[in-house]
Amino acid sequence: MRVFGMQHIGFTVPHLEEAVRFFEAAFGAVTCLETGRIEADDAFMQRRLGVPAGCRIENIKVLRIGNGTNLELFQYSGEEDGEEPLKRNSQSGGFHLAFEVDDCHSAADRLRQAGVDVLEGPTFVDAGAMQGLTWLYLRAPWGQFLELVSMNGALGYERAGGPKQWSPVTGE
Structure with a gap:
């Protein structure tokens, strides 16, 4: 395959x-x-x-x-719906979708102004494998967790020689 x-x-x-x-x-x-x-x-x-x-x-x-x-x-x-809440990210079967954006800070501001349930942040990672990543969690109206990420250049693990992740920015 x-x-x-x-x-x-x-x-x-x-x-x-x-x-x-x-x-x-x-x-x-x-x-x-x-x-x-x-x-x-x-x-x-x-x-x-x-x-x-x-x-x-x-x-x-x-x-x-x-x-x-x-x-x-x-x-x-x-299917009876509404009795069981969506699983949290900490539970088996919990998940989120992550979207890469150009600027987490401006995206967070725009989403908050539009009334989207945006959690605290964005958070910038300044050390370790994810160094250089800015991330932010939010919830869709039905409770689904979503994430925004932005980065300027290679992350910490890449600079240390790790394999490059696929990115929608570069298409590779």
């Missing part, structure tokens, strides 16, 4: 249109693909997607945000 890279990250949101509006306003997302309701029986849904009987995909939208991995957003019906 030859792996080319990460094509998309998919996750389910409680309100698809709200999520799309958020990613459009906050990050300039563009919708590339929309499926509408997926008509499939319970057996298909259980065997191919691992979801309980009665669940259906109401719509899928794939978003492109800048230069990098696509986001595939799902809205399902048939």
